Amino acid sequence: MQHHLNITKISKFLIAIAIVTAIWWLVAIITKNQLFPTPWDAVKAFADLLTTPSTYTHVLVTTYRTLAGTLAGALVGIILGITTRYFKFMDTMVRVVIYPFFQSVPTVCWAFLFVIWFGLSDWTPILSVATAVMPFFIINVWEGLKDIDTKLVEMGSIYTRSKGRMLQKIIMPMLNPYIFAAVQSGVIVAWKIVILGEVFGSSTGMGYMLSIDFAAYHLPRVFAWTISFTFILLFFDKVFFPFIERKYIRKWQIDR
Amino acid sequence: MLSIKDLSFRYGKLDVLNGISFDVFKDETVCILGPSGSGKTTLLRLITGLESIQNGTIELSDISIEEKNLYKQHLGVVFQEPRLLPWRTSIENVLLPFELNEKKISDEQKEKAIEALKLVKLDDFKDSYPRELSGGMQHRLALARALVTDPDLLLLDEPLTGLDVNTKEELQDEILYLKKETNKTVLWVTHDPQEAIYVADRIIILSERPTVIKEIVPVEYGYPRSRLSSDSISLEQHIRTIFNEKEDN
Numbered sequence: 001m002q003h004h005l006n007i008t009k010i011s012k013f014l015i016a017i018a019i020v021t022a023i024w025w026l027v028a029i030i031t032k033n034q035l036f037p038t039p040w041d042a043v044k045a046f047a048d049l050l051t052t053p054s055t056y057t058h059v060l061v062t063t064y065r066t067l068a069g070t071l072a073g074a075l076v077g078i079i080l081g082i083t084t085r086y087f088k089f090m091d092t093m094v095r096v097v098i099y100p101f102f103q104s105v106p107t108v109c110w111a112f113l114f115v116i117w118f119g120l121s122d123w124t125p126i127l128s129v130a131t132a133v134m135p136f137f138i139i140n141v142w143e144g145l146k147d148i149d150t151k152l153v154e155m156g157s158i159y160t161r162s163k164g165r166m167l168q169k170i171i172m173p174m175l176n177p178y179i180f181a182a183v184q185s186g187v188i189v190a191w192k193i194v195i196l197g198e199v200f201g202s203s204t205g206m207g208y209m210l211s212i213d214f215a216a217y218h219l220p221r222v223f224a225w226t227i228s229f230t231f232i233l234l235f236f237d238k239v240f241f242p243f244i245e246r247k248y249i250r251k252w253q254i255d256r
Numbered sequence: 257m258l259s260i261k262d263l264s265f266r267y268g269k270l271d272v273l274n275g276i277s278f279d280v281f282k283d284e285t286v287c288i289l290g291p292s293g294s295g296k297t298t299l300l301r302l303i304t305g306l307e308s309i310q311n312g313t314i315e316l317s318d319i320s321i322e323e324k325n326l327y328k329q330h331l332g333v334v335f336q337e338p339r340l341l342p343w344r345t346s347i348e349n350v351l352l353p354f355e356l357n358e359k360k361i362s363d364e365q366k367e368k369a370i371e372a373l374k375l376v377k378l379d380d381f382k383d384s385y386p387r388e389l390s391g392g393m394q395h396r397l398a399l400a401r402a403l404v405t406d407p408d409l410l411l412l413d414e415p416l417t418g419l420d421v422n423t424k425e426e427l428q429d430e431i432l433y434l435k436k437e438t439n440k441t442v443l444w445v446t447h448d449p450q451e452a453i454y455v456a457d458r459i460i461i462l463s464e465r466p467t468v469i470k471e472i473v474p475v476e477y478g479y480p481r482s483r484l485s486s487d488s489i490s491l492e493q494h495i496r497t498i499f500n501e502k503e504d505n
Contacts, residue, residue, distance in 0.1 A: 155339040158304055158331065159405075160356035161324055169355055173343050251343045251385065 037220040045220035046227050055209075059228070062198065062206040065122060066190045069129025073186065076130065077137025078179060085145050085171075086163065094138060103135045107193050108200075115201035125197030125205070132193050133186035137179065144178030145171075180249045184241050191233055257282045257441045258303070258409055263312035265298055271466035272298045276312070278460055278469060280409070285435060285442040287452035290462030291499065296445050299467070300413050303443070304333055317408045332407035332440075334415040338398035340386040346373060347382040350400050372400040375434055392423040399431065403438060410435070412444040416451070425483070428455055432479065449495045453488045454481055461498055471498055 021039050028036040037045070049055045080098060083090035110131045114124040148171060156170040198207025206225060213221040258280040265273040272295045280286045290296045301307040303314060305324055314321040317330050340349050350369040354361055373379040376396040378389075386394055395415060402410060412431070416424045432455060435442050446452050452459045452475075459473040473495065477487050 151335070151337065151339050152341060154306060155333075155335065156352070156356060157306065158328065158333050159353040161328075162356070165356050169352065170341065173341070176343075 037223055041220040042223040042227065045224035049224050049228065058204060058206050058209050061204045062194055065125040065205065066129060066187065066194045069126040069194065070133050070183065070186045070190045072126060073130035073133035074137050074183065077134040078141055081138045081141025081145070084142065099135055099138050102131055107132045108196070111197050111200050120201055120203050124201040125194045128197040129190040129193050133190055136182040136186045140178040140182035141175060144175040148174045177249055180245065187236055188233060191229065195229065257317060258443060259315045261313045263302065263314065265302060265307070265310055274466040274468050276467065276469060278472065280441060280443050282441055283439060284457045285444060285455055287456035287459045288443065288445045288462060289449060289452045289459050289495070290447065290467070291464060292447060294462040294464050295467035296462060300411065300445055303411060304331065329405065330408040331411060332402035332405060332409070333411045334398050334402045334413065336414045336417045338394040340394060340397060342386050345383050345385055346378055346397055349386070349397060350404050352401060353405050368404055372404040375403065375437065376400045391419055392427060395419065395427060396430065399434065403434065408441060410440045410442045412442060414446055431455070449492050450483065453491050454483055459495065461495065
């Protein structure tokens with residue numbers, strides 16, 4: 001039964017790919033390859049990328065910036081979110097000032113500011129990502145704090161008065177699924193922002209390479225980079241995160 | 257062991273406890289029995305330090321509840337629900353009281369945790385998660401967690417709520433066995449007169465709000481007890497009469 005379902009799923013997927021490829025090919029023929037390279041040209045350019053060693057350096061640089069930016073945004077967002085539980089002043093600050101501010105300023109504004117402040121360095125894409133994903137973490141930690149099982153907190157307070165230990169042993173584990181949800185959406189958004197940040201203010205990374213090929217009007221390579229982004233995002237979304245969730249996150253979820 | 261004097265408590269304008277005083281002596285099992293809304297839970301929250309005292313005093317092993325850190329070291333608590341951390345295995349749940357107080361767990365503390373699991377017959381399940389245990393086993397695990405720090409007083413807040421009759425009776429026997437094995441003093445809160453008669457040396461009967469102590473009933477026959485002996489049945493009738501007297505008033 002399961003086997004049959006898998007076959008149905010795979011055949012549906014293959015049919016969808018075939019339809020998209022057919023439409024793409026048709027558009028390429030109609031535009032006489034001026035605006036659209038044929039899928040075959042894109043695949044050849046993609047294969048060319050795969051066989052070029054420097055491609056991997058650029059992918060690694062972009063991955064590093066994405067993860068570093070997400071980590072920085074996560075750290076600040078989690079700390080800000082948690083302080084709202086312990087300090088009334090921080091609750092007001094975060095709710096009224098910090099969260100709405102970071103939520104509403106467009107990332108491209110931050111990217112320009114960081115280019116001015118830090119020039120063409122790693123800091124520009126990393127900080128652009130951090131400012132963009134931070135609100136995800138603040139809001140998810142808030143939600144998590146609203147949902148924590150107060151009976152478990154009460155049980156812990158029988159044994160200790162240390163707020164630090166309570167946070168470490170009881171409250172943070174209950175927040176893990178919420179933080180993981182923020183990581184999932186944060187990393188996906190972060191990839192897109194890093195690429196943008198690299199287009200504007202970097203001399204390395206996938207975004208920079210994309211801008212080089214765009215400037216040279218090398219359409220098949222622009223498409224090849226786009227395919228690479230898609231594969232990487234699909235890998236995170238469909239393979240990596242589900243694996244982490246199955247393996248490590250489910251145990252933190254509380255059934256009530 | 258536990259000494260409560262003139263304890264009163266109000267939630268806003270609502271009088272909940274009104275001048276409660278009683279002692280629990282070493283090795284005793286004392287049951288607090290009262291109908292729903294009789295302030296049992298509030299009394300318990302005050303004894304555990306979850307609510308701050310407004311009037312009166314509480315001392316455990318001559319330590320005032322005001323000295324919170326020291327006081328709490330002498331207390332083990334089992335709640336109505338097992339309140340286990342679902343992301344921790346059985347042994348990790350039992351080690352929690354140590355981890356909440358110290359940076360590193362010693363080998364001696366690990367051994368104590370294993371001993372506590374053996375006492376409740378869960379040593380074969382030390383690496384199981386709470387969701388992999390039955391309801392009765394989860395309650396036993398909560399009991400092991402309460403016992404691991406070797407507290408002077410074991411406080412049980414209707415610990416067998418939600419269990420079927422057979423499991424409930426099994427666990428009553430098991431708690432009595434554990435009490436005997438570990439020489440613990442037990443304060444057991446319940447709304448079930450039969451349970452109180454089966455486990456207690458004395459039964460403190462509370463009135464409805466504003467709560468006062470209605471009567472303290474000694475249970476003067478020894479262990480093992482029968483749930484259906486004429487003694488227990490007549491004592492149950494006596495206790496129910498006290499409840500009804502209250503309603504008539």
